[in-house]
Every structure is written in C-alpha cells, then in structure tokens.
Amino acid sequence: MKDLLKKYLDSGISRRQLMRGLSAVGVSGVAAKTLADSFAPTPAMAQAAAPGGTDGIREVKGNGGMLYMQQLKSAGVKYMFFNPSTGDAPFYDAAVDVPEIQLIKGIQEGAVVAMADGYARLSGNVGVAHIANVGLPNGMTQLVNSWKDQIPVLLTVAAFGTETAGRDYAQDYDHQEPMLQPITKWFWVAESTAGIADVTRRALKFATTPPSGPVFLSIPDDLLKAQATAQVYDKKLFSVPMRIRPDQKDTEAVAKMLIEAKNPLITVGDEVTMCQAEMEVLQLAELLGIPVAGQGGQGNWSKPFPTKHPLFIGAFVRNMRFPGPVDVHFNIGDQGAEKQMQGTTLISMRRDPTGLARAWPVNMPLVSDIKLGVADIITAVKAMATKEKLKQIADGRAGRAGEYSAGMAKLRQAMATDKDAGSGNSINMVRLGVELEKGLEKDTIYVSDCDSGRSMDPFLAWGGADKSYISTGPNILGWGVAAAMGAKLARPDRPVVSCVGDGSFMFGGPQPLWSQSRYKAPVTNIVVNNMSYNNERNRIWTFIAGQQFKTGKDMTCYNGSPDVNHAKASEAFGVEAEVVIEPGKIQDALGRAKRANIEGRPYLLDIHVDRAGVGAASEWYPPFSIADMRTRKV
Amino acid sequence: MRKLILAIAFVATTFGVAMSAQAQQGNPFPEGPGREIVAVACTQCHAPNAITQLRMNEAGWRNQIYDMVLRGAQIGPNDIDAATKYLATSFGPGVPFPNQQPVDVKLPDGAGKELVEGGCALCHGVDRVAATNRSKDQWEKIVNRMVFYGSPISGDQVTSIVTYLDQNFGVKQTAAK
Numbered sequence: 001m002k003d004l005l006k007k008y009l010d011s012g013i014s015r016r017q018l019m020r021g022l023s024a025v026g027v028s029g030v031a032a033k034t035l036a037d038s039f040a041p042t043p044a045m046a047q048a049a050a051p052g053g054t055d056g057i058r059e060v061k062g063n064g065g066m067l068y069m070q071q072l073k074s075a076g077v078k079y080m081f082f083n084p085s086t087g088d089a090p091f092y093d094a095a096v097d098v099p100e101i102q103l104i105k106g107i108q109e110g111a112v113v114a115m116a117d118g119y120a121r122l123s124g125n126v127g128v129a130h131i132a133n134v135g136l137p138n139g140m141t142q143l144v145n146s147w148k149d150q151i152p153v154l155l156t157v158a159a160f161g162t163e164t165a166g167r168d169y170a171q172d173y174d175h176q177e178p179m180l181q182p183i184t185k186w187f188w189v190a191e192s193t194a195g196i197a198d199v200t201r202r203a204l205k206f207a208t209t210p211p212s213g214p215v216f217l218s219i220p221d222d223l224l225k226a227q228a229t230a231q232v233y234d235k236k237l238f239s240v241p242m243r244i245r246p247d248q249k250d251t252e253a254v255a256k257m258l259i260e261a262k263n264p265l266i267t268v269g270d271e272v273t274m275c276q277a278e279m280e281v282l283q284l285a286e287l288l289g290i291p292v293a294g295q296g297g298q299g300n301w302s303k304p305f306p307t308k309h310p311l312f313i314g315a316f317v318r319n320m321r322f323p324g325p326v327d328v329h330f331n332i333g334d335q336g337a338e339k340q341m342q343g344t345t346l347i348s349m350r351r352d353p354t355g356l357a358r359a360w361p362v363n364m365p366l367v368s369d370i371k372l373g374v375a376d377i378i379t380a381v382k383a384m385a386t387k388e389k390l391k392q393i394a395d396g397r398a399g400r401a402g403e404y405s406a407g408m409a410k411l412r413q414a415m416a417t418d419k420d421a422g423s424g425n426s427i428n429m430v431r432l433g434v435e436l437e438k439g440l441e442k443d444t445i446y447v448s449d450c451d452s453g454r455s456m457d458p459f460l461a462w463g464g465a466d467k468s469y470i471s472t473g474p475n476i477l478g479w480g481v482a483a484a485m486g487a488k489l490a491r492p493d494r495p496v497v498s499c500v501g502d503g504s505f506m507f508g509g510p511q512p513l514w515s516q517s518r519y520k521a522p523v524t525n526i527v528v529n530n531m532s533y534n535n536e537r538n539r540i541w542t543f544i545a546g547q548q549f550k551t552g553k554d555m556t557c558y559n560g561s562p563d564v565n566h567a568k569a570s571e572a573f574g575v576e577a578e579v580v581i582e583p584g585k586i587q588d589a590l591g592r593a594k595r596a597n598i599e600g601r602p603y604l605l606d607i608h609v610d611r612a613g614v615g616a617a618s619e620w621y622p623p624f625s626i627a628d629m630r631t632r633k634v
Numbered sequence: 635m636r637k638l639i640l641a642i643a644f645v646a647t648t649f650g651v652a653m654s655a656q657a658q659q660g661n662p663f664p665e666g667p668g669r670e671i672v673a674v675a676c677t678q679c680h681a682p683n684a685i686t687q688l689r690m691n692e693a694g695w696r697n698q699i700y701d702m703v704l705r706g707a708q709i710g711p712n713d714i715d716a717a718t719k720y721l722a723t724s725f726g727p728g729v730p731f732p733n734q735q736p737v738d739v740k741l742p743d744g745a746g747k748e749l750v751e752g753g754c755a756l757c758h759g760v761d762r763v764a765a766t767n768r769s770k771d772q773w774e775k776i777v778n779r780m781v782f783y784g785s786p787i788s789g790d791q792v793t794s795i796v797t798y799l800d801q802n803f804g805v806k807q808t809a810a811k
C-alpha cells in the first residue's frame with residue numbers, strides 16, 4: 001500500500017489508479033477515498049516547468065474591480081468570501097460576469113475571514129476574503145489565527161478614494177492599513193487602476209509562498225471604478241513552490257544520528273500537515289522504531305501522526321518519563337517542540353526559517369520542505385544499514401514504545417469505565433469523547449474550537465486513515481463554526497463536524513450558521529455547553545490562585561444566567577438543532593444530525609456537559625442589576 | 635491565556651534550576667512512596683502550587699490525575715495508584731498548609747454550625763465557606779462536591795449543613811457580600 005501511495009505522490013499513477021490499487025489490497029471504498037484525498041498533491045507540488053512565451057498571460061480590459069477578479073480567476077481562485085459595502089460595488093459588479101468565482105457571503109467579518117481560513121487549511125489554496133473597510137477590525141481577530149498558523153489568506157478592502165482620503169469624512173480614518181502590519185506577511189495600498197492586477201498577483205504570491213500567511217490589500221474605491229488595461233498571469237507563472245531539500249551531507253548526518261541513537265525521540269507539528277508529509281514521517285518512525293510525541297495542546301492546529309499508532313506516545317513535555325533521557329531529539333515541523341532537553345542533541349527540520357531556532361538553542365537546524373527532507377533521510381537511512389540491521393534496531397525501540405502506548409490506552413479504557421459510572425445522568429467530557437468516537441464517521445474532518453475538548457480528544461482516533469483534526473494554534477475563539485463551513489466547501493465529499501465550546505460559539509455567534517444555511521453546507525455543529533469559560537476559570541483559579549480562588553467568587557467565567565439555548569439560536573438561522581442533556585441520547589442525536597447532513601442540510605447539537613476542574617460546582621457571579629438602579633420604572 | 639503561556643514558559647525555562655532550588659528551600663513535595671512519580675510527571679506543565687494549594691481524598695485526586703493524563707501527563711496504569719495515594723496522603727483532608735495563618739471566622743449560631751466546623755474546615759478554612767452568599771441549590775451542589783473530595787459527612791448531615799448554609803449564607807438574607 002505504501003508503494004502505491006508513493007507512486008501516486010510521485011505522480012506515477014492517477015487518482016483513479018490509486019483508488020483501484022487500494023481496493024485491490026483490501027482498503028474499503030471510503031477509506032481509499034480518504035487516503036487518496038489526504039495525499040492529493042497540492043497545486044504547488046504538482047509544479048512542472050511553464051513553457052515560455054505568452055502562454056498563461058492574458059490581457060484584460062475593465063475597471064479596477066474587473067482587473068482584480070480576472071487576476072484571481074487566472075490564479076485559479078474559485079471562491080471569494082465576502083461582506084459588502086458601497087465602495088466595493090465594482091468587485092461584485094465584476095462577479096456578475098466572472099462566473100468562475102463563486103461568492104460566499106458571511107454576515108459578520110470574523111465569520112468571513114474564518115471561513116476563508118478554514119477553506120485554506122483544508123484545500124491548500126489561498127482563502128480570499130473581501131470585507132468592508134469599516135468592518136476590518138471585526139475580521140482582524142480571526143486573521144490572527146491565520147497569521148499564527150501561517151495560513152494563506154488574502155484579505156482586501158475598498159478604501160476611501162485617493163483624492164478624498166484624509167479629509168476625515170464620516171467613515172474615513174487615517175491609515176488603516178498599518179493596523180494589519182503585525183498580523184500579515186505583507187500589506188499594500190493599490191496606487192493605480194492598471195496596477196491592481198499586478199498588486200493582486202503579488203499579494204497572492206506572498207500569501208502562498210512558504211512560509212505562507214495572510215496578506216492585506218487595500219484598494220481605493222476610485223481606482224476600482226476607473227478603467228484600464230492590464231495583463232493577468234496564470235498561477236504557474238508566479239507561484240514559488242519552495243521545494244527545498246537539505247544538503248545531502250546533513251541528511252546523512254541526521255540518518256546516522258537516528259540510527260546510532262540510544263534513545264531517540266521524534267516530535268511532530270503542523271508543518272508536517274502543511275507539507276503533506278504524513279506518510280514520510282510515519283515511514284521514518286516505523287523504519288527506525290522511534291517514538292513520536294507532540295501535536296497536542298496549545299500551539300498546534302493539526303494531528304498529522306496517527307494517534308492510535310503504537311509509536312505515538314502523546315504530548316511532548318520536558319523531562320519525559322517515557323522514553324526517559326533522550327539523546328537525539330528530531331523535531332519535524334513544530335515550533336513548540338523545539339525545546340532543549342538536558343544532554344540531548346536537538347535536530348530541527350522546519351519549512352519556516354524564521355521560526356527555526358527562534359526561541360531555543362538548536363544543535364542542528366535544517367530548512368526543508370518536510371516531505372522531501374524526510375524522504376531524503378529515509379533514503380539515507382536505508383543506504384546506511386541493511387534491512388535486517390534496521391529491523392533489529394526498530395524492533396527493540398518500537399517494543400518499548402508499543403508497551404507504553406498500550407498502557408496508556410488501557411488507562412483511558414479504565415477512565416471511560418470509571419467516569420461513566422461516576423457521571424450519573426449528565427454528560428462529562430470522557431463520555432462525550434467515547435460517544436463521538438463511536439458515532440462519527442471514520443473519515444470525518446473534525447474542526448475543533450473547544451478548550452475543554454482537549455480532555456476528550458484522546459478518546460478519538462486522529463490521523464492516518466482516521467479522522468482529520470483541524471483547529472487553531474493560538475486558540476482565538478469564534479473560529480470553529482465558520483471554519484467548518486470553509487472546510488466543507490474545500491472537501492464536500494467528507495463528513496465535516498465542528499465542535500466548539502459555548503464560549504467559543506458565542507464569540508462567533510450564530511452568524512456563521514447563516515452561511516451554512518444559505519449555501520446548504522451539510523455540517524454537523526456541536527456546541528459543548530458547560531455554561532462557562534470552564535478552562536479559563538481553571539487556569540485563573542489554579543495558576544493565579546488569587547482572591548477568586550480564595551473566596552470562591554468566580555468574577556468572570558460563569559456563562560449561565562442567562563442559560564443560553566443555542567439550539568433555538570440556531571433554528572432562528574434556519575439550521576435544525578436540538579439540545580442534548582442525557583448521555584444515553586447522544587447517539588440518536590448524532591444519527592439525526594447525520595441524516596440531515598445526508599439530505600444536504602446543516603445541523604446543530606447543543607450538548608450540555610459537566611463543568612470540570614476547580615470551582616466547577618460554582619454558579620455564582622457578581623450580582624448586578626441595572627433595573628434595580630432606576631428611580632423611575634422606565 | 636497569555637499568563638498561562640508565561641507560566642508554562644517559566645516552568646519550562648527554569649525547570650532544571652527550580653528543582654535544585656526547591657530542594658534547598660524545602661521541596662513542595664514531601665517524602666513518601668510515589669513522590670518520584672508526581673514530582674516529575676506533575677511539574678512538566680505547571681508549577682507545583684496547582685497541586686499543593688488543594689486538599690482532596692483519593693477519589694478527588696484520581697479524578698484530577700485522569701484529567702491531567704488526558705492533557706498529556708505521563709502517568710501510566712502501573713503508576714496511577716501510587717500517584718493517587720501519594721497525593722491523597724501528602725495533600726489530603728486535614729494536611730495543614732505550611733506558612734498559612736488560619737483566618738478567624740465566627741460562624742453564626744444555629745443548628746448545623748458544629749457540622750460545618752467539623753466537616754468543612756479540614757481542607758480550607760471556614761472563611762472560604764463564609765465568603766460568599768449562594769442559593770440553596772448552589773449550596774447543595776457545592777456540599778456534595780466537597781463530600782466527593784472527602785468531607786466526612788453523611789447524607790443527613792449534608793441536609794443539615796445545606797439548611798444551615800442557606801439560612802446564614804443564602805441569597806435571600808443579604809445582598810452579595
């Protein structure tokens with residue numbers, strides 16, 4: 001099967017041939033499709049030399065809005081997420097005549113940006129968002145998620161006209177574009193109509209060139225209205241694939257260290273996902289029997305290594321009890337795991353040179369496309385030792401790791417039994433995790449924006465042929481429901497589930513449901529409703545342990561009173577929904593959600609769960625009533 | 635959130651040094667079987683105060699360890715009993731807080747007062763009980779939680795305590811303190 005996938009990735013065989021081959025080796029239809037999907041080459045990877053001459057270059061005439069849309073079209077952009085304002089009209093007028101670009105409306109700018117972000121994470125393409133200049137700060141919060149996770153998003157606004165900007169008209173405020181500086185790779189104000197195609201192209205190039213990230217383009221509205229002629233280029237003429245591989249000497253040195261290490265450890269992060277290097281990392285770990293840690297907790301947005309694999313040992317923490325003192329630590333594509341442990345040689349392979357060795361000393365920094373770099377190391381390892389020798393090394397190491405991960409799995413099993421017994425008739429996170437693992441399809445794309453979810457995630461199987469986990473590294477809330485809409489657009493043939501905390505749901509509001517409803521996005525949305533900023537309270541009470549902890553007065557985190565009914569809010573937006581309170585009713589509710597999805601409709605489950613951690617029982621909040629302040633009953 | 639990150643970064647950067655400094659200044663983790671597990675596995679992400687400021691019985695600590703294992707603590711099936719016992723012994727009901735002055739709080743007289751003094755002052759002072767007025771339903775939830783943590787009171791006594799707390803620290807009597 002690995003050979004098949006390898007052939008596919010090396011473009012030796014077509015997707016259809018791959019699927020046929022997979023079913024011949026006994027992989028079921030759905031799983032084969034999932035595998036084929038998850039290993040689909042990104043457009044940047046499929047790069048072949050573009051022929052010279054004028055191929056891929058078009059001359060277009062029209063107003064600035066048309067030049068912008070035509071350049072997007074040439075770049076292969078299929079969707080534009082938007083929320084309109086008057087000055088933007090030329091974009092949308094152009095859209096009437098550019099049917100290749102589908103407009104997707106969001107009704108709050110945060111939702112617009114998070115949809116574009118979710119689409120970009122799942123498609124590998126740039127997410128294009130256009131919002132009103134006055135709504136820009138609304139979108140910026142979500143753009144921080146894209147910035148921190150290096151997601152390619154092009155955000156544009158129509159700005160005040162070149163001749164009137166600065167007069168302080170009602171909606172004009174000076175120099176809005178530098179607001180974006182700290183959270184974009186590049187920001188720009190277009191200076192002429194003819195130049196709009198050119199700056200759009202540049203924006204797309206900067207957004208997508210690894211290390212990718214969001215860019216911002218402001219186009220004055222008079223330039224959008226004026227006419228000009230300009231050339232637009234196909235994507236292949238300006239996209240930079242950055243298929244960088246490390247120096248051969250370095251890969252050989254790494255291979256040697258990994259072979260000779262007494263107690264090696266691999267950590268993995270999101271750059272593995274970005275470079276679609278899941279298969280290579282798995283191969284390397286298996287080849288040498290090296291335990292793999294990481295891809296959980298804050299700072300990570302994906303889980304590229306299969307979590308049920310015997311070599312996966314869980315979170316990366318310092319002074320790991322298992323595997324004990326590490327002599328060689330090979331970090332593959334994770335910023336957070338680039339931490340020195342005493343007596344350890346740290347090798348870090350990163351696609352992002354700015355992140356590499358940014359905070360901690362690294363003994364051997366390697367800049368590389370993760371897929372190519374790891375493949376080179378595999379080749380070097382195979383050249384250095386016989387198959388028998390490698391098997392001998394791997395078996396010894398993998399045996400220990402397998403014992404450890406099996407022990408942890410057994411413990412989780414015990415927790416599930418224990419916690420069920422103790423949970424009475426309410427739903428705790430362990431039970432919810434167990435139920436979701438049972439009820440969700442194996443090939444689900446699970447979009448998580450749920451702080452408490454971290455304690456149920458280990459009950460679900462992620463990576464490999466199992467569910468795909470997508471979240472945000474910085475945990476900037478209000479992202480999940482909108483991002484799931486973007487994910488479904490990118491992968492309409494995979495089940496998509498969003499899972500968000502009640503706090504997170506209310507940050508984004510029900511607004512993203514409007515888009516799910518309007519565009520018939522069959523997504524299952526789960527609100528994990530503990531009526532609290534539960535983990536925030538845990539951290540405040542635990543790590544700060546000030547007056548709130550000492551008096552039991554939760555000044556900030558209780559969300560009940562009003563006890564919001566998210567199902568009702570959902571129904572107001574045309575998304576069928578229900579409240580789930582009893583553990584025994586979760587499966588039936590998931591079944592109804594699945595049926596709605598099959599029939600082409602989104603669904604929402606407002607699942608009431610126990611609060612957990614310090615102060616979980618407390619529903620106290622500072623009492624205050626404006627009605628009581630009145631001296632007149634008005 | 636930023637504070638959490640700082641706290642973790644702090645623990646992470648100073649970990650090696652911190653342990654030896656702790657050893658000199660009196661380690662927050664007293665000697666006892668299981669100490670070697672907890673002192674490593676429970677200090678990898680946060681400072682020990684998360685633990686040392688609480689008092690719970692075995693059920694409470696086991697529950698806490700479960701949650702931490704799900705977050706990434708490396709405590710396996712062979713260690714969990716020892717770690718639980720260690721925590722329940724070192725930080726169990728009745729274990730005093732070093733360097734902490736007890737806050738003197740006079741509880742109002744009434745049926746149930748002695749039960750509160752006996753059942754609610756083992757793990758923290760009654761000051762924490764008297765600090766905040768709550769509804770009866772809330773007192774019931776909190777007292778039940780405290781019983782789960784190891785408050786040595788029986789079913790009838792729970793009712794008496796809840797009635798006492800509702801009468802003296804309920805929401806009807808006074809505006810919130």
Ligand SMILES: Cc1ncc(C[n+]2csc(CCOP(=O)(O)OP(=O)(O)O)c2C)c(N)n1
Nearest residue numbers: 451452476477501502503504532533534535
């Ligand atoms: C946009 C945004 N604002 C504020 C925060 C700070 N914050 C972190 S977690 C949290 C509470 C989350 O509550 P909920 O989504 O209900 O998750 P729970 O902890 O209850 O599972 C808040 C407010 C944030 N991360 N993002």
Ligand SMILES: [Mg+2]
Nearest residue numbers: 501502503532
């Ligand atoms: Mg919550």
